[in-house]
Structure formats: C-alpha cells, structure tokens
C-alpha cells in the first residue's frame with residue numbers, strides 16, 4: 001500500500017495551490033518507495049499483444065519511437081533508451097495500488113498509470129501534455145526540467161513523437177525514489193535519466209469540447225436517436241428567398257439545443273462516454289458463470305476486486321434512480337441497493353464486512369453475478 | 385416562365401392551411417403547362433455520369449431499382465417502368481424555372497427538382513418521404529393516392545426502395561397536365577401512371593437534429609476548433625471517487641454549450657452547412673479567367689444567371705457585417721455592396737439594370753469575377 005505524503009499540504013491545500021495551476025516537486029511523497037513491478041516484469045508485459053508500449057531512443061542524433069509488442073531488448077545496449085508502458089494498472093494489481101492515494105480526485109478525471117523504464121540518458125524528449133500528471137520516481141534517478149505555460153512551438157521529432165522547442169526551466173530537480181513531480185497541462189517538461197530508472201506516471205484526462213460534441217453525435221447516430229426534423233408549420237411568405245431569417249436561424253440552433261437539454265439523453269451519453277475504456281482491459285472471464293447461490297455465499301466470505309482500469313461511475317444527478325455506468329454501459333438496479341453500488345464505484349476493493357448486508361438481496365446478487373461473469377470484478381486473493 | 389395559381393389561396397393562406405400540415409391537390413396550379421424538357425432530353429441526361437438517376441420497375445412481381453447512368457432503355461418495353469432524375473435544376477435551365485414560383489418559401493428549405501418519366505403502370509411504389517414536396521404533373525396522367533400521417537410500417541421492397549404497407553387514401557385523384565399535388569412530410573403516397581407521364585417534384589428539405597449536431601462536430605474537427613479542455617482549478621477533495629458530481633456534470637455539459645453559444649462559430653458552421661451542395665453541380669468553368677475590366681463592362685450590359693442548384697444564402701444575423709455563404713464557403717465583402725450581394729442570393733437572374741450601380745465598385749467587380757471564374761454565375765443568354 002502506498003501512502004502519499006504531500007509534505008505540509010493537505011490534499012485540499014494541494015488542489016488549491018497547485019492543481020491545474022503550477023508544477024511542484026513533492027520530496028518523498030512516498031517514503032521508502034518500492035517499485036511495484038520490476039524492470040523484467042515490465043519488459044515481459046511489453047512483449048504482450050494487449051499491452052500498449054513504446055521504445056523511445058535516439059539513433060545517430062535522430063529520435064526514434066517504436067511500438068510494441070517487442071520480441072527482445074538486447075540490441076538496445078545499456079543507455080539512452082526508455083521503454084514506456086501505458087495502462088499498467090490494467091495489467092498489474094501491485095502497480096494499480098499507486099493510484100489509490102490519488103482518489104481525492106474523482107475517478108472520472110483519471111486516465112491511467114503509465115510506467116517507464118529508462119537507462120542512463122534515456123528520455124522521451126521534451127514535450128507538452130494535455131493532462132495533469134503525478135510522475136512518481138521509483139528506483140534510480142532522473143532529472144526533470146519543467147518550463148512555464150506559454151507560447152511554445154511543437155514539432156514532430158518523429159512521426160510518433162511530438163516535441164517542444166527548448167524552454168527555460170522554472171523547475172530543475174533531480175528526483176530520487178519516492179519523490180514525485182506534479183505537472184499540470186500545458187507545462188513543457190523533459191525527464192533525463194541519470195541512473196537506470198523506473199518511474200510511474202499517474203495521469204489524468206480532460207476532454208476537449210469537440211470530443212464531447214463528437215462523442216455525443218456518435219452516440220445519437222449509433223442509437224438511432226435525434227432524428228426529429230425541423231418543423232415550420234408557421235412559416236411566413238418571404239420576399240428574400242436568399243435569407244435565413246433570425247427566427248429560422250434560432251430554430252436551427254434550437255434543434256441542437258433540444259438534444260443537449262434532453263436530460264435523460266445527455267446523462268445517458270455522458271455516463272457511457274466517461275466510462276468507456278480508452279485502453280484495452282485485461283479481462284479474465286471465469287471458467288463458468290457463477291450461480292446465484294455461490295455469489296450469495298461469497299459475499300459473506302470474500303473480498304471483491306474491481307478489474308484494473310475498469311471505469312465504474314455514478315452521476316450525482318441520477319444515482320438515486322438506480323442508475324450507474326460501467327465500462328461504457330448504463331446499468332440499472334433497484335434503489336434499495338444504491339449504497340452497495342456506490343461502494344463498487346468508489347472502491348477498488350470491497351471487503352466482506354461491507355457486503356454482508358447485501359448477501360441476501362436478490363437484486364444485488366444478480367448484479368454481482370453479472371459483474372463477476374463479465375470479469376469486471378473478481379475474487380480478491382487473501383492477503384497473507 | 386411558370387406562373388403558379390394556388391386557386392383561391394394566396395401563398396400565405398396556402399402556408400397557413402396546408403404547409404407542413406396536410407396534403408392538397410391544386411387543380412391547374414400551372415395553366416397551359418408545357419414540359420420544360422422532353423422525355424428524350426431526360427433520357428439523355430440519365431446517360432450522363434454526373435446525373436443521379438434511377439430506373440424503377442417491377443419484374444415478375446418484384447420491385448427493382450437500378451442506378452444510372454444508363455446506356456439504353458430499349459429493353460424496358462413501353463409500360464410499368466419509370467425513370468427518375470435527381471437535381472434536374474442543376475442540369476436544365478428550363479426545368480429550373482419550375483422552382484421560381486415557389487420562392488415564397490426560403491431557398492434554404494429547398495432541396496431540388498426531381499423529374500420522373502413514367503410509362504403506363506410505372507410507379508416508384510408506395511412510400512413516405514421526410515420532406516415537403518409539390519409534385520407537378522406535366523404531360524400525361526397519373527393517379528395519386530395519399531394516406532394520413534400515422535403509424536405506418538416501412539419495409540425494403542428492394543434494398544434501394546423503402547416502401548410503406550398499404551394505406552387508406554385521404555386523397556385519391558387523377559392529375560392532368562398543370563395539376564399539382566402538395567404532400568407534407570410523413571404522409572404516405574403512391575403515384576400510378578395512367579398515361580405516359582412527365583412529372584416534376586419541387587422537393588424541400590429539413591435537417592434532423594442529429595445531422596446538424598454531427599455536421600457541427602465534423603465542422604469543428606475539420607477546422608481544428610473546439611479543442612479547449614475542461615479546466616477545474618477549483619476542484620474540491622472528494623470522498624466518493626466513483627461519483628460525477630452535479631457541478632462536474634454541469635461543467636461537462638457547459639463545454640458543449642459553450643460551442644453552441646459561440647455566435648461566430650455557429651453562424652459560420654450553419655451558413656456553410658446549409659449551402660453545401662447535396663447533388664453534384666454542373667459547373668462549367670470559363671475558358672479563361674475574367675479580367676476586372678471585362679466584368680465591369682459586363683455588369684452594365686449583361687444579365688447574370690446563378691448556376692442551377694447553387695446555394696447562396698445570407699444570415700439575417702450577419703449580413704450587415706458583410707458575410708454571406710456560397711456553396712459551403714463563407715464569403716466576406718465590404719458592407720457597401722451588401723444590397724448587391726443580397727440580389728445575388730435572392731434571385732437566380734440579375735438584370736443589368738439591377739447591377740449597373742455596382743459596375744464601378746471594385747469590391748463588387750472582384751466578387752463577381754471570383755464567382756464567374758468559379759462558374760457559380762455565368763452570362764445569361766439574351767432572350768429573343
């Protein structure tokens with residue numbers, strides 16, 4: 001278990017002073033930090049098809065980026081390269097624990113845990129991200145330079161590497177195991193490896209307006225909704241056929257506004273959109289579906305874990321109607337089990353003590369059975 | 385020139401009683417009607433690549449639809465088939481004149497002129513359209529049945545023919561040359577040919593809400609707009625990471641609302657979207673670009689015609705800023721020539737008397753030159 005120590009700051013003070021505003025180094029944010037996985041384990045993951053990974057290095061002064069899976073790393077030598085793995089939380093329960101201290105920020109803002117193994121000199125190069133990130137230094141040592149937000153020119157150092165022109169550093173720090181650097185969106189940064197390093201980035205995400213709009217349009221199209229045509233039975237004769245009158249322009253805009261104002265429609269879209277998986281989940285289906293009896297029994301005796309990377313949220317607006325969203329789908333349930341569903345959405349692990357009271361509730365048993373059968377939740381292994 | 389006689393009705397009375405509300409037969413809407421093109425001319429057009437056409441007939445009791453261009457019609461015999469040509473106004477100046485009497489309805493609501501040549505028994509079958517249409521009978525005779533709006537089952541009589549189940553007729557009329565039948569959206573209808581017939585449909589269009597939304601999203605994407613990310617510097621620590629709070633949900637919705645509320649953005653999109661050509665234009669580029677001197681001279685001596693099917697509109701909201709929209713593009717010009725631009729958008733033909741006062745205005749000369757060079761307007765032939 002990782003315990004985050006924000007130095008003098010409470011989480012709220014951190015949010016007030018730094019979140020979305022300015023970068024900061026948090027010395028020994030994690031005391032006695034132990035890498036959740038080893039470089040070998042990471043290298044092994046990056047050989048798997050389902051895992052999104054990249055090798056970044058410089059070859060004769062020119063940046064290169066290759067996408068995994070990889071067959072071997074021997075040709076790389078022992079410096080000037082790094083291996084980056086996306087969504088490590090989907091594949092490693094231990095690594096996923098690094099996210100837990102950051103739960104004071106709601107899950108819908110979270111993206112994933114990205115890990116990088118880097119040899120001395122290794123770096124992904126100077127760049128700007130559109131997301132907030134806590135870069136947690138594991139074993140080794142890296143030097144991080146961070147520039148201020150502003151006018152920065154970006155360019156493709158490689159077709160898969162968008163870099164930024166050299167910048168003045170407002171932070172220039174060497175990070176050691178347990179140190180964390182927090183960087184808001186738009187601040188250019190560059191990490192150079194001093195000693196072979198494992199580093200773990202807890203990354204957040206925020207949608208661009210156009211992505212939301214486009215997602216909403218796709219949602220309507222896929223579900224054959226929003227087909228209402230403009231109606232104009234009150235049309236008045238015009239003298240100027242080339243004009244789109246103010247009234248007509250308003251009615252055209254009102255067609256879109258009507259979709260946005262449809263509360264059920266937009267809530268449905270939003271829940272599904274926010275919980276859609278951006279990175280492939282490592283789903284392991286049970287050999288056989290669970291029976292209701294089994295589930296009822298297990299609820300009293302076992303802890304349940306939520307699949308790494310699975311997004312399960314509820315909207316404050318609609319949870320009281322017995323609605324939640326899991327992995328891009330709307331899930332409806334009886335209102336009496338709302339507290340249980342909230343637990344599932346709020347916590348990665350739910351202990352038997354927390355679920356015992358629901359173990360005879362047929363609606364909850366059915367829901368858990370569905371979730372277990374889909375591999376979305378599974379039986380937590382007992383901790384020794 | 386076609387003169388529309390709405391019997392006892394003024395255009396406003398027609399709109400008040402029938403438009404978007406109920407179908408009606410207008411006997412002798414056109415007195416002494418002459419087909420604007422002959423069946424041979426139409427058959428010739430339907431052999432051209434650029435022209436959208438269909439042959440619809442029944443073969444052994446089964447409906448068939450074939451898409452043009454066609455090489456010959458000899459195999460069809462002399463009954464039970466019809467040839468339909470879309471956007472005839474793009475290809476025939478004479479046929480385009482049929483639209484002029486309907487200019488009391490703004491151009492942005494207009495779709496195209498569709499023509500059908502049908503042999504006795506020929507029909508496209510019983511169907512429902514999503515648009516208002518004035519079906520103008522030319523030579524020959526057809527019987528039209530129209531049913532009421534309501535629950536009607538549609539089915540694919542052929543993969544390209546969506547038909548409707550049999551319906552009770554609220555109108556059952558035989559149309560002769562010059563008769564018109566007006567049908568609003570949603571009323572099932574079927575035309576059966578009694579005597580070899582030429583018929584001309586002035587069709588309108590109205591966008592479905594989802595098409596507008598989707599078009600708006602595409603517009604933003606194509607122009608790399610709307611990239612603003614959600615910002616939450618005022619975030620408060622949460623206890624329930626699985627919740628999307630009311631405030632957060634509102635801010636997500638507000639991202640889309642912000643795009644809709646961006647007046648310049650939405651107006652730009654709307655103008656371009658409404659003027660985009662749905663049917664291929666028959667553009668004929670001049671052999672050489674015009675010179676400014678030529679244009680200035682021509683403005684005093686010649687009438688200009690707008691290319692058939694070209695959509696040129698102005699928004700009441702923004703015309704006074706010197707903005708209009710032509711064929712999917714925004715066109716900006718100096719405010720002093722606004723009246724001239726309105727003429728171009730309001731009228732298919734602009735007479736020299738109407739343009740003489742602008743013949744020394746450099747801004748207008750430049751605009752006309754651009755429009756002529758793109759083939760959007762051309763010199764009208766003198767009428768004998």
Ligand SMILES: O=C(O)CCC(=O)C(=O)O
Pocket residue numbers: 082114115116123124129133135189191199201203
């Ligand atoms: O670990 C790395 O090399 C890159 C980390 C980074 O830039 C980030 O997480 O935003």
Ligand SMILES: O=C(O)CCC(=O)C(=O)O
Pocket residue numbers: 466498499500507508513517519573575583585587
């Ligand atoms: O002319 C035809 O056969 C079809 C006309 C029609 O149904 C229409 O214009 O909506």
Ligand SMILES: [Co+2]
Pocket residue numbers: 127128129133189
């Ligand atoms: Co970064």
Ligand SMILES: [Co+2]
Pocket residue numbers: 511512513573
């Ligand atoms: Co029709």
